[in-house]
Amino acid sequence: MFGRFRFLNPFPLVDRELELVAPSHLLVDGMLATLRHPLTQELEPEVAAMSRGQVLEFLAQMDGGRQPADLMLGRVPSYQFWMLWNDGSGDRPRVVGSVALRIGDTPDIVQYIGHVGYNVFPPARGHHFAERATRLILPLAKAHNVRPVWITCNPTNIASRRTIERLGATFVDVVPLPHNHLLRQRGETEKNRYRIDL
Numbered sequence: 001m002f003g004r005f006r007f008l009n010p011f012p013l014v015d016r017e018l019e020l021v022a023p024s025h026l027l028v029d030g031m032l033a034t035l036r037h038p039l040t041q042e043l044e045p046e047v048a049a050m051s052r053g054q055v056l057e058f059l060a061q062m063d064g065g066r067q068p069a070d071l072m073l074g075r076v077p078s079y080q081f082w083m084l085w086n087d088g089s090g091d092r093p094r095v096v097g098s099v100a101l102r103i104g105d106t107p108d109i110v111q112y113i114g115h116v117g118y119n120v121f122p123p124a125r126g127h128h129f130a131e132r133a134t135r136l137i138l139p140l141a142k143a144h145n146v147r148p149v150w151i152t153c154n155p156t157n158i159a160s161r162r163t164i165e166r167l168g169a170t171f172v173d174v175v176p177l178p179h180n181h182l183l184r185q186r187g188e189t190e191k192n193r194y195r196i197d198l
Contacts, residue, residue, distance in 0.1 A: 173193050
């Protein structure tokens with residue numbers, strides 16, 4: 001199914017002061033600083049609890065931000081990017097979030113997970129980074145012939161719903177998560193489904 005799949009080089013991915021980069025060992029300290037920020041600890045305690053070892057383990061699974069398919073795990077090829085923000089302070093750009101692009105149309109992606117997933121850490125919210133990062137990777141989705149692009153979110157996540165609406169996505173429906181789904185085991189119960197026609 002993915003035997004002939006080839007990753008592309010999408011860089012540079014820049015929108016003014018926001019840049020998407022491949023996750024890197026050079027950015028681990030910056031990522032940990034963001035995870036240890038009081039707002040991240042307050043609003044996303046599970047994410048804030050990630051250790052250096054867990055971040056390094058994540059990097060070991062990503063070859064320059066690329067994760068190959070694993071049919072045994074039901075995983076499609078994917079790109080992972082970290083968001084860097086040059087806030088104009090003169091300091092080094094900060095790691096403020098991540099965005100992923102999954103290449104494939106499995107039932108799990110189309111129904112529940114989506115082709116695009118993003119997270120902006122609490123200290124950097126309010127700058128439309130999720131929307132801007134998604135716009136930066138949509139040409140990559142188009143280059144891989146991902147049509148339509150599916151994006152999902154929890155119905156109660158108002159910020160994510162607004163992000164998706166600003167992207168011009170069309171709301172399709174709300175679907176319940178199967179009882180044995182990993183997201184259901186994390187406490188989620190439903191997903192709003194949206195499509196972007198490239």
